[in-house]
Amino acid sequence: MAESSTKDRLLAATLTVVAEQGIAKASARTIAAEAGVNQALVFYHFGSIDDLLVAACEHGARQRVEANREAIAEVASLPELVTVARRLHETERAAGHVALLGQLLAGAPSHGPLAAAVATGLGLWIAEVESVLGRLLADTAIADLVDVTGLARAVAASFVGLELYDGVDAAGASSALTALEQLAGLAAVLADLGPLEARAVRRHLRRASTTTAR
Template structure:
């Protein structure tokens, strides 16, 4: 019974945020959406912020798990971008983008929710970084690239596209298309790096090394 009540409250917290915004996610509104007594919010989670934080973390864990096999199958930048497009379409259709926007807004100045949002976003970063390790495997660029930094840049780019889609769908579509073009260009450059000749290849690697190790 307790597990069901807890799950009901977690689900209701996200639905309330989607419908009423972060500011409207009060204990009363969440409990009403869950069909539960308001006191159970505090019994199970202590505070509304802790409930929202738990909902953010646990829902993201389940969402990432849905795509983990797809991430694991990606071995090129183009395939990674294809997974990103799939995530974009699905998460937008299910209303999760609206919740993300509200959570990001609510995280400002809210230490509990802010930490949860950061943890949740990092779950995506981990999957992207693992994929980058496969994409760059065998490439002379592997030791020169900050995979963690690049994974965060890619993840941040997708978060930005998700938020842009809410106000400018055409712009978000163009941004995704541009990223896919960039992925093709990057793969072409990587494949040709060893064909540049020893002198040019060393020069390119030296410049990249200077950028990554200033």
């Protein structure tokens, strides 16, 4: 068996075990059994279970981002971005990736460097969203009022929260996504304002921002 093939099988097996059995069950024995290899290969290739979890987390995040990059890149409006997010939510949940994310977030505090790996994985999603938002908001009436990086993080955090919330209240999560679609529609209207209206809106928002800062 080629070394790369063995490593890939262990990475895939780790993600499967965490998603289906929980991070507490992610032992060398369980993962090796899922991969169909000797458990000594876990330590040969990755050194420790925590290092394997880190590698699997980053590997899985790259896979999911690459699988969805084209759909995200083709987004042509803010409402469409939320529509794509809703579709991704449904497909990711059906594939077990929502359960996986929940386990990784739950296990991160007790598995050393896993927290940084989860943050890195989420950072890959944030970078994709930031690229889209930057493109959609460029040269619009509200371009200079929006912290695109901060907004991308807020979108990603909202999506993560809705992914987890869906497990206990699917109807509530769906309602929240609908509300986000409405907000995106409102933002799209503001972005398309003419010069005079845009200046008035910017003045109002700046005053509101100053008041809030106090």
